[in-house]
Amino acid sequence: DGGITQSPKYLFRKEGQNVTLSCEQNLNHDAMYWYRQDPGQGLRLIYYSQIVNDFQKGDIAEGYSVSREKKESFPLTVTSAQKNPTAFYLCASSTASYNEQFFGPGTRLTVL
Amino acid sequence: GNSVTQMEGPVTLSEEAFLTINCTYTATGYPSLFWYVQYPGEGLQLLLKATKADDKGSNKGFEATYRKETTSFHLEKGSVQVSDSAVYFCLRGETSGSRLTFGEGTQLTVNP
Numbered sequence: 001d002g003g004i005t006q007s008p009k010y011l012f013r014k015e016g017q018n019v020t021l022s023c024e025q026n027l028n029h030d031a032m033y034w035y036r037q038d039p040g041q042g043l044r045l046i047y048y049s050q051i052v053n054d055f056q057k058g059d060i061a062e063g064y065s066v067s068r069e070k071k072e073s074f075p076l077t078v079t080s081a082q083k084n085p086t087a088f089y090l091c092a093s094s095t096a097s098y099n100e101q102f103f104g105p106g107t108r109l110t111v112l
Numbered sequence: 113g114n115s116v117t118q119m120e121g122p123v124t125l126s127e128e129a130f131l132t133i134n135c136t137y138t139a140t141g142y143p144s145l146f147w148y149v150q151y152p153g154e155g156l157q158l159l160l161k162a163t164k165a166d167d168k169g170s171n172k173g174f175e176a177t178y179r180k181e182t183t184s185f186h187l188e189k190g191s192v193q194v195s196d197s198a199v200y201f202c203l204r205g206e207t208s209g210s211r212l213t214f215g216e217g218t219q220l221t222v223n224p
Binding site for chain 2: 006040041042043045048058090092100101102103104105106108
């Protein structure tokens, strides 16, 4: 089955530690995205990538980093510089020429 | 810039009631319009879409019509079920692809 996966579903980390969230897709999509969702709120764009080895900052990139070494994978690192990292993180992908996005199931990160 | 304004929630209805969730968008360019649904603890799923004026998107009893004259894309369903309880997001996508603009989301609760 084609789709987009995120792992793990729940992640706990101590304050000050970097943590990497996984996102993999087998839809052959060129573009991938990372969003953050806080309770009762909409989604905010962290980073996006339209092609391998290239990515752009979204609206709230500070304290986050990404890489896009393979078309299928777009991992997100939440660094210790992110002041309030506890949130629900969603990854999405789309074709380059059409903007309907397919979302993964999300990772809930809790920093203790 | 581009924006999407959604009806504020939460919305609480009884089973079999009629649902309308309002959505308006800024009248710039020729966006595609989407409704996504998010069930508790999950990612977003595409509910329906419309790519040009007067298009009607429909799925699972939900409908929305792309109205250029009123810059609206209101979501409707004639008879809601308890299983429709979720958060609904209205989005616009630009013709050049990549980024989507999200509404804030509307929480719907349907009581038996």
